Amino acid sequence: xxxxxxxxxxxxxxxxxxxxxxxxxxxxxxxxxxxxxxxxxxxxxxxxxxxxxxxxxxxxxxxxxxxxxxxxxxxxxxxxxxxxxxxxxxxxxxxxxxxxxxxxxxxxxxxxxxxxxxxx
Numbered sequence: 357x358x359x360x361x362x363x364x365x366x367x368x369x370x371x372x373x374x375x376x377x378x379x380x381x382x383x384x385x386x387x388x389x390x391x392x393x394x395x396x397x398x399x400x401x402x403x404x405x406x407x408x409x410x411x412x413x414x415x416x417x418x419x420x421x422x423x424x425x426x427x428x429x430x431x432x433x434x435x436x437x438x439x440x441x442x443x444x445x446x447x448x449x450x451x452x453x454x455x456x457x458x459x460x461x462x463x464x465x466x467x468x469x470x471x472x473x474x475x476x
Contacts, residue, residue, distance in 0.1 A: 357369070357370050357395070357465070357467065357471065359397075359400070359458050360395040360397055360398055360465075361396045361398060361458075362395045362396070364460075369475070370474075370475040371476075373393075373467070373472075374475060374476070379472065381473070384469065384472045384476065385473070387469045388469070389469060390469075391468060392466050392468060393467040393468075394464055394465075394467075395464070395465055395466070395467055396461070396462065396463065396464055396465075397460075397461050397463040397465060398458040398459055398460055399458065399459055399461040400456050400457070401456055402451065402454040402455070402456050403454060403456070403457055404454065405451055405454075406447045408442075411441050411442050412438060414438075414441055415437040419434055419437065
């Protein structure tokens with residue numbers, strides 16, 4: 357079992373969980389035989405994906421940053437900013453360069469006393 361979450365905490369392997377719980381071989385053996393911990397699998401994915409919505413949001417953020425430099429009727433300017441971003445940023449390259457992390461994916465599984473003993 358690798359790369360999972362329990363209560364929003366990430367563990368790359370069971371030994372990390374045992375360490376976090378301050379469990380050694382003796383304390384694991386002392387756990388009840390029916391010990392269960394519910395965990396959630398994870399997926400390795402980019403922190404975000406650049407798409408058309410990304411460019412809309414980015415142009416709105418830029419407009420917010422430079423609000424004092426825009427005319428009062430700025431709808432046309434906002435569209436031009438968005439078009440400039442879309443035209444000049446290689447979305448595929450940007451997506452390929454974004455950092456990736458593990459995120460919970462909703463798939464639950466159980467960790468048992470036997471699983472923990474096996475990690476030691």
